[in-house]
Structure formats: structure tokens, C-alpha cells
Amino acid sequence: MFKLNKFAFILIFVITILIVVIALIIKSDNAFISNKTTISNISPDFSRSNSSEEEGSTLPSSAITISLVGDCTLGTDDKFDPSTNFTSLLKQNNNNYAYFFKNVAEIFKNDDYTTANLETTFTKTNVKSPKLFNFKGDPNYAQILNDGYIEGVNIDNNHIMDFMGNGLKDTKDALTAKGIDYFGLGSVVLKDIKGHKFAFLGYSGVEEDDSFNENSIKTMKMDINKLKEEGYIVIINIHWGQESQYYPNDTQKRIGHMAIDWGADLIVGHHPHVIEGIELYKGKFICYSLGNFCFGGNSNPPDQDSFIFQIKFSFLGDDFTSNQARVIPCSVSSINSKNDYCPTPLVSSKKESLLEKINKLSFNLKNKITDQFISVE
Numbered sequence: 001m002f003k004l005n006k007f008a009f010i011l012i013f014v015i016t017i018l019i020v021v022i023a024l025i026i027k028s029d030n031a032f033i034s035n036k037t038t039i040s041n042i043s044p045d046f047s048r049s050n051s052s053e054e055e056g057s058t059l060p061s062s063a064i065t066i067s068l069v070g071d072c073t074l075g076t077d078d079k080f081d082p083s084t085n086f087t088s089l090l091k092q093n094n095n096n097y098a099y100f101f102k103n104v105a106e107i108f109k110n111d112d113y114t115t116a117n118l119e120t121t122f123t124k125t126n127v128k129s130p131k132l133f134n135f136k137g138d139p140n141y142a143q144i145l146n147d148g149y150i151e152g153v154n155i156d157n158n159h160i161m162d163f164m165g166n167g168l169k170d171t172k173d174a175l176t177a178k179g180i181d182y183f184g185l186g187s188v189v190l191k192d193i194k195g196h197k198f199a200f201l202g203y204s205g206v207e208e209d210d211s212f213n214e215n216s217i218k219t220m221k222m223d224i225n226k227l228k229e230e231g232y233i234v235i236i237n238i239h240w241g242q243e244s245q246y247y248p249n250d251t252q253k254r255i256g257h258m259a260i261d262w263g264a265d266l267i268v269g270h271h272p273h274v275i276e277g278i279e280l281y282k283g284k285f286i287c288y289s290l291g292n293f294c295f296g297g298n299s300n301p302p303d304q305d306s307f308i309f310q311i312k313f314s315f316l317g318d319d320f321t322s323n324q325a326r327v328i329p330c331s332v333s334s335i336n337s338k339n340d341y342c343p344t345p346l347v348s349s350k351k352e353s354l355l356e357k358i359n360k361l362s363f364n365l366k367n368k369i370t371d372q373f374i375s376v377e
Contacts, residue, residue: 035237070116071294072150075122097143101144103309156176157270184203201220201235219245240271267287269289273301275307292332308327
């Protein structure tokens with residue numbers, strides 16, 4: 001009896017101990033689960049670390065300024081008066097190539113890239129195309145562009161073939177020898193400017209009836225699409241329109257709008273030999289005609305108005321954010337009585353008068369164009 005009671009006592013004791021241990025284990029597990037639930041429901045405060053992270057990863061901002069000018073005929077036609085033509089002014093200034101752009105060189109020096117429409121050939125050949133005017137300058141005249149801080153030129157226009165295929169080849173060789181980029185006639189200039197990709201293209205579609213070559217339109221569309229897929233800012237020069245007309249025709253407007261629709265970021269035009277207005281279309285600028293600039297094609301043009309169009313592209317990191325534009329009113333000559341082939345910025349009332357003229361010719365601008373940068377907004 002005693003042994004049985006002793007056995008029962010031990011059994012009860014062991015069972016009691018087991019119950020206590022199991023109870024402690026269950027309590028510990030519940031506490032752990034409760035603690036995990038509490039932690040997961042707390043919203044972490046990353047305000048301090050986020051602030052530090054943002055300060056450490058601030059994206060760099062940058063701005064790139066491009067200057068664009070119109071017709072530059074750095075040469076002459078052999079029928080012109082040798083006492084007043086382009087070559088004579090070079091001789092009068094001791095063959096100093098820097099003479100022609102001396103009044104605008106500082107502007108071009110301080111931008112990031114400058115382009116012009118090269119309305120001439122650089123050649124010594126005398127085999128001409130059958131036409132009214134045939135322009136050429138000595139191949140060494142390409143140095144004029146260097147001294148004027150003009151880095152790139154459009155060669156797709158109605159004078160680049162004035163001296164046939166040899167004249168074209170000589171012109172390209174002269175430009176290459178001086179390190180001048182050229183675009184148009186199938187050539188495209190691709191530039192890395194401050195780490196951003198820019199493409200410069202040129203097209204000419206001037207026909208006898210002032211229409212536009214449809215093949216040029218097809219080529220333009222393909223070129224733009226390809227370059228936009230590759231991430232380029234696309235800037236296009238187009239030789240178009242009608243001479244001496246201050247307003248773009250319907251063909252110019254149609255093509256300009258199509259090019260923007262396809263992805264072009266800026267359109268500038270030339271050929272009319274006078275300025276035409278500026279349009280803002282879908283946030284992009286179309287300068288229908290920049291007019292003449294350093295123009296050896298006329299010793300005393302009846303309209304000496306010109307301007308430099310400058311556009312500023314802004315970036316945050318690698319991303320384009322906005323563009324701004326301005327015009328710098330100029331005359332093709334530094335004197336009023338004749339053309340001395342020395343384009344010069346206007347000042348005072350003459351500057352204001354030309355700004356007023358440009359705004360009257362322009363349309364769809366959200367802000368009045370001035371010689372200070374304005375936003376498209």
C-alpha cells in the first residue's frame with residue numbers, strides 16, 4: 001500500500017512538472033508572436049535617412065546653348081564688281097579671315113555650338129553649273145568659319161553644286177581640313193556636347209515652282225525616327241520657301257509641323273534671303289527663315305535685317321527638361337550705305353525695331369520673343 005501511494009505521488013509530481021513546462025513554452029511562443037506582430041505594424045521612419053540619401057544623389061543640372069545663323073556666302077560670283085565684292089573686302093582688310101565675323105565672334109565663342117548655312121563652294125575649279133549665279137571662294141576661305149567660331153555648316157542648298165561634283169568635293173575637303181563639321185546631302189553630324197547627344201541634319205527641297213522634293217520628306221522622316229530612337233536631340237536645317245517673301249508658305253508650314261511630329265526638336269530655315277517669322281509648335285520652335293548673314297551674294301542688299309537664333313536646352317542628369325530661346329537682332333553689314341560683309345548686332349532703337357518686326361512676323365508664341373531667353377511655357 002505504501003509502495004503504491006509512493007508511486008502515485010511520484011507520477012503526480014512528474015505530470016505536474018510537465019504541465020508547468022508546457023505552459024511556460026506556450027507562453028513564450030505567444031509572447032514572441034505578439035512581439036513580431038507589433039513590430040510589423042510599426043511604420044518605419046526613414047525621414048532622416050531619406051533626406052541624406054536625396055542630398056547624396058542630387059542630379060546635376062546642365063544647359064547647352066546652340067547658335068544658328070542663315071545664309072553665309074563666303075565668296076563671290078565672277079560677274080560681280082571686283083571693287084565691291086566679297087574678295088575685295090578681304091583684300092582691303094589685309095587678307096584677315098577673322099574680319100568677317102569679328103562683331104559676332106564673341107557670341108559664338110561663348111556658346112556650345114554654332115551652325116550656319118554655307119551658301120557657296122570652296123573650290124578653284126571653273127567648270128560651272130548652267131545658272132544665273134555661281135558662288136565660290138578659295139578653299140582657304142574655310143578658315144573664316146574657324147576664326148568666327150562656327151563649328152558646323154549646312155551644305156544642302158541650291159548653291160552647293162554651283163561648280164558641279166568637283167566643286168562639292170573641294171568644299172567638303174576644305175571644310176574637313178579646317179575641322180568644320182558639315183551636314184546635309186546625306187551627311188549627319190552627331191555630337192556629344194557636355195555629355196548629351198545632338199544630331200544636326202540638313203535638307204533642301206527647293207524646286208522650280210517653290211514646292212518641296214517629296215523624296216527629301218521621306219528621307220527626313222526616316223532620319224528623325226532613327227536618331228530619336230537612339231536618344232538624340234535633333235536639330236534640322238531646311239533650305240525652302242520663296243525668295244523675298246516674309247511669310248512662310250503652306251508647304252513650309254506643313255513640312256515644319258511634320259518634322260516636329262516625327263520628333264525633331266528644332267527647325268531652322270533659309271533661302272528667302274529675308275527673315276521670316278518664328279512659330280512655336282507643340283513646344284518646339286520653327287524659324288522659317290534666318291535670312292542672310294555673312295552674305296557675299298549681294299554688295300548692297302535692299303533688306304539688311306538678320307538675326308542670330310539661340311536656343312538653350314536644359315537637362316537634369318541625362319533627362320531633357322526644357323528649352324528657352326532668344327534672338328540677337330543683327331544687320332548683315334556694319335555700315336548702312338553698302339554691304340561690308342561684316343554681320344553686326346544692332347543696338348538701341350534699331351534693335352528694338354527689328355525685334356518688333358520679328359514678333360509681327362511670328363505666330364503661336366506664348367511669350368514675346370526678345371534678346372533675352374524666354375521659356376516655351
